Amino acid sequence: MIKIGDEESSIEYFPSTEELPAVISNILEENEEVVVSIKSDISDLKYGEDTLVLTNKRVLIVRDNNIIRNIPLKEIESVEVNRYVGSLVLKAKTESGIKSLISYTRTRAKYFEKIIMLINDLTLNQIPYYIVRKHLKEQVEEINKKNSKRKILARMISFAKPFWHLMVATLALMMFSTIIGLLPPYLMKILIDQVLVPQKNFHLLMYIVLGLLSINLTLTILGVINGYLSLKLNQSLTYRIRKILFEKLQRLSLAFYDKYSTGSLISRIVDDVNRVQTFLTQSLGLIIIDITTIAFIGVILFSLSSWLSLIALIPIPVSYIGTTIYRKFSRRYYHRLWRKWSYVITVLTENITSNIVVKTFGKEKDMFKKFTRSLTEFIGMNFSVFKFEQKFWPAIGFSFTISSLLIWWIGGLKVLSGELSLGSLTAFTSYMWRFYQPINRLVNNLRVLQRATISGERIFEIIDADLEVKDEDDAQDFEFKGHIEYKKVWFTYDGIYYALRNVNLKVKPGEHIGIVGPSGSGKSTLVKLLLRLYEPQRGDILIDGVKINKIKLEAIKRQVAIVMQNPRLFSASIAENISLGKENVTLEEIITAAKAAKAHDFIMKLPEAYDTHVGLNGSRLSGGERQRIAIAAAILKNPKILILDEPTSALDAITEEEVTEAIDNLTRGRTTFIIAHRLSTLRNVDKIIVMDRGGIVEEGTHEELMKKDGLYKKLYESQFKGFLKQQKKVEEIVAK
Amino acid sequence: MQSRFVRETMTSIEEWIKQLRILDPKRVRVYEAFVDTVNMEINGKIYCNVKPRRPFPYTHPEYIIFFAEDDTELGILTDYRKLDRMSRKRLERVLKIIYYIPQIKRIIKLDTTKSRYEWEIETDKGVVVIKTWSRCTRWLPNGKLLIYDVDGNVYIVEDISKLDPKSRAYLDIVA
Ligand SMILES: Nc1ncnc2c1ncn2[C@@H]1O[C@H](COP(=O)(O)OP(=O)(O)OP(=O)(O)O)[C@@H](O)[C@H]1O
Ligand SMILES: [Mg+2]
Numbered sequence: 007m008i009k010i011g012d013e014e015s016s017i018e019y020f021p022s023t024e025e026l027p028a029v030i031s032n033i034l035e036e037n038e039e040v041v042v043s044i045k046s047d048i049s050d051l052k053y054g055e056d057t058l059v060l061t062n063k064r065v066l067i068v069r070d071n072n073i074i075r076n077i078p079l080k081e082i083e084s085v086e087v088n089r090y091v092g093s094l095v096l097k098a099k100t101e102s103g104i105k106s107l108i109s110y111t112r113t114r115a116k117y118f119e120k121i122i123m124l125i126n127d128l129t130l131n132q133i134p135y136y137i138v139r140k141h142l143k144e145q146v147e148e149i150n151k152k153n154s155k156r157k158i159l160a161r162m163i164s165f166a167k168p169f170w171h172l173m174v175a176t177l178a179l180m181m182f183s184t185i186i187g188l189l190p191p192y193l194m195k196i197l198i199d200q201v202l203v204p205q206k207n208f209h210l211l212m213y214i215v216l217g218l219l220s221i222n223l224t225l226t227i228l229g230v231i232n233g234y235l236s237l238k239l240n241q242s243l244t245y246r247i248r249k250i251l252f253e254k255l256q257r258l259s260l261a262f263y264d265k266y267s268t269g270s271l272i273s274r275i276v277d278d279v280n281r282v283q284t285f286l287t288q289s290l291g292l293i294i295i296d297i298t299t300i301a302f303i304g305v306i307l308f309s310l311s312s313w314l315s316l317i318a319l320i321p322i323p324v325s326y327i328g329t330t331i332y333r334k335f336s337r338r339y340y341h342r343l344w345r346k347w348s349y350v351i352t353v354l355t356e357n358i359t360s361n362i363v364v365k366t367f368g369k370e371k372d373m374f375k376k377f378t379r380s381l382t383e384f385i386g387m388n389f390s391v392f393k394f395e396q397k398f399w400p401a402i403g404f405s406f407t408i409s410s411l412l413i414w415w416i417g418g419l420k421v422l423s424g425e426l427s428l429g430s431l432t433a434f435t436s437y438m439w440r441f442y443q444p445i446n447r448l449v450n451n452l453r454v455l456q457r458a459t460i461s462g463e464r465i466f467e468i469i470d471a472d473l474e475v476k477d478e479d480d481a482q483d484f485e486f487k488g489h490i491e492y493k494k495v496w497f498t499y500d501g502i503y504y505a506l507r508n509v510n511l512k513v514k515p516g517e518h519i520g521i522v523g524p525s526g527s528g529k530s531t532l533v534k535l536l537l538r539l540y541e542p543q544r545g546d547i548l549i550d551g552v553k554i555n556k557i558k559l560e561a562i563k564r565q566v567a568i569v570m571q572n573p574r575l576f577s578a579s580i581a582e583n584i585s586l587g588k589e590n591v592t593l594e595e596i597i598t599a600a601k602a603a604k605a606h607d608f609i610m611k612l613p614e615a616y617d618t619h620v621g622l623n624g625s626r627l628s629g630g631e632r633q634r635i636a637i638a639a640a641i642l643k644n645p646k647i648l649i650l651d652e653p654t655s656a657l658d659a660i661t662e663e664e665v666t667e668a669i670d671n672l673t674r675g676r677t678t679f680i681i682a683h684r685l686s687t688l689r690n691v692d693k694i695i696v697m698d699r700g701g702i703v704e705e706g707t708h709e710e711l712m713k714k715d716g717l718y719k720k721l722y723e724s725q726f727k728g729f730l731k732q733q734k735k736v737e738e739i740v741a742k
Numbered sequence: 743m744q745s746r747f748v749r750e751t752m753t754s755i756e757e758w759i760k761q762l763r764i765l766d767p768k769r770v771r772v773y774e775a776f777v778d779t780v781n782m783e784i785n786g787k788i789y790c791n792v793k794p795r796r797p798f799p800y801t802h803p804e805y806i807i808f809f810a811e812d813d814t815e816l817g818i819l820t821d822y823r824k825l826d827r828m829s830r831k832r833l834e835r836v837l838k839i840i841y842y843i844p845q846i847k848r849i850i851k852l853d854t855t856k857s858r859y860e861w862e863i864e865t866d867k868g869v870v871v872i873k874t875w876s877r878c879t880r881w882l883p884n885g886k887l888l889i890y891d892v893d894g895n896v897y898i899v900e901d902i903s904k905l906d907p908k909s910r911a912y913l914d915i916v917a
Pocket of ligand 1: 529
């Protein structure tokens with residue numbers, strides 16, 4: 007019934023019985039409803055189609071109209087995916103062990119992700135079916151609304167709505183110019199037939215010359231006015247679209263940014279907006295005008311001579327077929343050309359950005375060879391494109407020449423026999439060329455339309471993205487005391503792997519929590535959720551008893567500060583970066599914060615001191631320096647809740663000691679999370695939680711955890727052993 | 743875990759600020775200026791070879807921090823212009839060499855045809871020819887404009903609106 011995605015019918019929600027494998031309908035029980043059916047593209051180790059059918063009671067796998075798996079949802083604990091080189095395998099964890107369900111290629115992975123979440127919601131997360139159903143129905147409707155091509159065109163045009171008067175004005179001007187532009191050949195006809203050939207009517211000669219002059223003048227003036235109006239329309243339109251996009255981008259959550267690369271977002275804002283803008287301001291008008299012109303001139307041509315008109319039509323199918331073939335082949339050629347060029351660029355960027363690698367491994371010569379080879383290949387390709395082009399255009403041009411020669415021949419005969427006036431023949435040939443022009447342009451502009459629709463689609467993908475972090479209407483703003491609670495929180499970035507699994511945690515105001523655990527265990531994720539950078543799929547996070555999605559984002563941003571693992575700085579001065587956390591800071595506050603974060607000394611050693619520009623993303627500073635500037639900014643913010651994600655990881659031991667002291671000062675009386683790999687950083691915390699694979703596995707003070715003989719003790723001992731080893735080495739060296 | 747008792751109150755920035763040594767300009771005196779150091783008296787005590795530094799050289803050039811020979815911080819002067827006339831003059835001599843930032847008064851010529859732009863500029867320190875990359879400017883929040891040359895020297899335009907129209911037209915090309 008309902009189809010999603012470009013791969014037609016690979017996934018169907020609430021399908022009707024005809025759309026399902028026949029076996030399914032036979033075994034459906036009463037009250038059993040098919041939620042979704044999805045087709046894989048691998049079956050029995052080859053390309054093929056297995057179907058997964060999810061009902062509200064079980065998961066079924068169908069191959070060649072046989073049910074090969076039939077597992078009640080009640081028996082499933084959860085489903086998960088194993089990713090391999092060319093394939094993914096979906097598995098179900100059941101009471102009787104893990105069972106493989108279905109395999110598919112990466113092409114289908116994005117569709118299966120949705121199914122996996124769905125099954126996990128029904129099994130692992132124990133969400134009642136009626137809630138899942140309601141949610142799903144809403145989503146499906148939403149997607150259906152967005153997916154129509156014709157709607158995209160209408161929506162694109164709606165961008166120009168505030169400027170409709172400009173659009174109408176330019177269109178009217180263009181139309182008017184075109185019509186006036188059609189007059190001269192007709193005046194020429196009169197000139198030849200009534201003045202030149204009969205050699206009389208001299209007053210008419212003067213009128214016609216004056217007429218031609220005024221037409222020319224009018225066209226020039228209209229051209230200038232039109233140019234100005236178009237530019238204005240152009241600029242207002244791009245401004246509007248880019249503004250809409252940028253505003254939307256700022257409201258989107260980090261989850262959105264994880265999905266799209268920076269490059270692709272920038273290309274949408276720059277290239278796609280340009281394409282849509284060009285289409286709306288130029289091509290759209292031209293399409294309308296060209297269609298009218300073609301009709302108009304067509305009528306004139308036929309009224310001048312219907313015989314000649316038929317001959318004039320000959321080259322049109324020839325050139326249409328020609329360009330179609332041309333496009334088919336040229337795409338291959340140009341694609342190859344583009345690939346060669348992008349290879350040149352790749353070699354170049356690689357060499358510049360990874361220059362340190364090239365240098366340290368002494369690979370300069372190899373890189374040089376690679377570069378010159380890529381250039382030679384690109385040049386070679388350019389020549390083959392040229393050769394190819396030379397085969398086509400002359401041939402098509404020739405068909406036009408032939409038809410115009412035919413017209414001179416037949417038309418000439420008719421003039422000689424007195425059937426046609428000389429003026430009509432000249433008018434005819436000059437109208438004929440004006441007839442071809444809009445046809446060619448129309449074909450081109452229809453292609454622009456096609457491309458603009460694709461760009462429009464990409465723009466609307468951003469505008470319609472619902473990964474937005476929004477304030478609810480009844481969101482509150484209040485001063486935090488610092489009480490925090492995580493209640494059964496589940497979170498996944500990609501819909502497959504849960505980075506947090508059923509996290510429960512209570513923190514009292516002013517309490518200091520240390521978080522430790524292996525890399526990838528979800529420590530950073532845990533704290534990011536508190537800032538509402540992402541929203542958990544299940545469960546609640548509360549600050550002072552209020553769910554965080556009911557707290558104004560602004561209130562959270564103001565009272566919670568985070569020092570990230572790899573802090574990014576703004577491309578601005580050090581002073582500006584430190585004062586990000588507070589408005590109207592005094593110079594003394596900036597200096598004090600920097601001193602507390604042990605940044606003042608290194609800043610004062612820079613010639614431009616606090617006015618030093620940090621470069622793009624802070625690239626002109628070292629990791630440890632960036633970290634200390636971020637800490638200074640957090641100190642200035644004076645937050646109620648403070649999050650430090652490995653605040654000292656990039657520092658040497660002495661500076662770490664100093665910064666830890668600064669942090670102790672800073673965190674006094676504030677609810678604080680400190681994530682640390684070096685357990686020594688955590689000596690002053692009230693409680694340590696130990697995370698492993700998305701869950702909290704141990705909790706307690708250092709002493710309590712050491713008694714437990716669990717993961718914490720292991721982590722501690724491995725670090726301590728390393729330390730002892732080092733100490734031994736130092737002693738050996740000293741002994742010598 | 744032993745520190746729970748000290749954590750009763752939040753320390754905020756206001757408390758820490760009190761630890762800064764802000765100097766009273768009436769109790770600071772500069773006696774002698776060498777090329778880049780001064781001999782001076784702070785709160786009745788004499789210090790030799792003191793290094794004055796501007797923490798905000800562009801945005802708040804009046805703000806000075808004094809460092810002793812061994813780099814310990816002696817104190818902060820929030821506006822050195824409040825010193826007595828002679829002290830101020832001596833200090834300025836030193837600052838003028840430490841912060842050698844010519845002020846651009848006029849742009850005589852700007853050649854953008856090469857990859858390194860060539861400028862002929864009139865500054866408060868004389869006329870010079872400099873070379874810059876095409877991206878060489880930085881706007882300060884207070885509306886001043888910095889120009890960096892290829893060697894890292896800095897030139898400043900204090901107030902664009904006071905430049906003559908031709909100089910401004912040249913600046914429009916790069917900034
Ligand atoms: N932006 C993201 N998109 C997709 N997956 C992510 C993203 N960030 C983290 N993950 C995944 O989530 C899991 C938890 O990551 P997280 O950053 O919370 O780990 P961590 O405990 O902080 O590790 P580390 O000690 O290395 O910082 C990891 O498996 C990681 O690969
Ligand atoms: Mg982390």
